[in-house]
Amino acid sequence: MTLPSFQDAQGYNSFFKFHVPCDIFQHGHWDTGAFPIHDFLINCCRRLKAAQGYAGFSLALPHEFFRWEPYELKLAESYFGLEIDKPANTMTMIDEWRGIKDVNWYTILGEPYVKQLGGNAAIRKNLSDSTLPIYDFGAGLAIRAGNEPEMAPVAKGLPPLYVAVNNVVRPVRTTQIRSMGMGSNAGELRFNIRLTDLWMRRFDAPGIWPPTHP
Template sequence: MNEDLFFKDLDAHRWDLTVFDEESVEKQPVLRVGLVATFYLVDAYLPVRRKHIAEAFELYCNHYGDKLTCGYMGSEEVITQEFCPSTMRHCLSYIQSDGYSDSASFMWSSQQGFEHPGEYMFEALLPVEWFERIHNALSVIRFYLPLEEIKDNGAGGIDKLIFDMCNILRPLHGSAGLGIQNSYELQNYQHIEYDLLENYRGLDLTLLIANESWRTGYTNLNWYTYIAHHWVRKLGTTEDLLKQLDDVRIGILPYEWGTIFRAGDWPALGKADIDPRPELYVMVNEVIKPLRVSNIGSLHYGSIAGEVRFNERTSNLWMRRFDLPKGSPKHQPTPLYRRLSAEEQQRLNTDKKILDDFLK
């Protein structure tokens, strides 16, 4: 998929991907699809880890801080505050509070209030040390961007942002790409999330409160999927991964603390009746799924009026949506996109030089 095809596909389905509350007079979305990046961290109560989270928030603010208008700080009571330079400095100090005695929680958004999702948003949920130790909790960092950011800055700009964030945050695992951007009233719209995720298989759903089993494997596969190096080593070296994912459209981006897998130059919507298993997502999934958690748990609360929401069974089926049916043949590299060996690349460079010299 190229840029033109991606945005043509997006425009064709744009109104399916933005949900309004019909009873609201405010005429603002209560749920939308945009860029969502989520990072699951361990030991984030340590001073050095809290410092990294502050650096990640500062990086986001350097790019998009002028878009943020409102939010909160504090894990005991949610009090709305205006976002401004002094608030940002206060938040940076707050993030670096003592993780051995204090949890930390904050959210800053481009949207006033909590009933509607902001197109730009950065939030964190950082448990105190004793809570993480006893309950095997994970710290979670998540941010939103509008899809227009890809159009304005290109996929390369997102590439660099994700790479920089992973280097700073050192996540155990996480994902970024097309996802559900919801508000703090998310429980009211989980049945709509279910419908969206059933109809668009390329969309992701991430949670701020992680299941303790999520320490045992990654949970989400998206356009970008990042996994810590001590897990990725189980799959082999970077060279081994390049051989298994023999397609130049797939990015394998090692960094100091792990590896980022990028399933194509552009994300895929994965419309269920057209492209339910996007090719590159399936290829990445087939290679890394040995590292996946065995049971993701339930992604939604229980139904309260007969509406369909995710339960534990359907959540696990959704997590496995890119799995090929049992007995399916192994995906063969497409000759057009296969990676060149070092020898082939050298011959190609030599031939190019000969041609260039001839044309001079």
């Protein structure tokens, strides 16, 4: 978040991520109690003038995250709603991105992406369902898919609200990606470029995710 001036001049992006333990929330009360996550998230977007972002269920991997990547992929293949995101990998991706990364419970669109999608009014018209509230944070919009995040087990099919948001924001999703995983050590499966691409398109249509392995 504090880049040297020479990097800032070249247009580098910074990346801010935080995890909140699920056990601080009770009975699905995500917006109230000890940690009202909505208020915190919108405050972050407003103060940082967020260019893009997302929020939902995610894995808080240990420091040596590469040891756990095979398990990360296995869980991702079982749940559509599980966000796959490691700062060490994401930072190597976003400097060359020309679009947003992902759709989840919250999908954050900075003003340039809002304009590319036809503006505030057009997005609200395309997502007029009351279960898809849209919040203006001053430098863009935050779209929330339902009152609470979904793990969305693959066995139950694609989550409709996430799909609805994806259908609207897909034109501004990046296609310039790298692998979200490290290289395999002994033939174990991890995210690679092919699997990363399939995962990012998982809400586009049935049958894309989970992948089939050669």
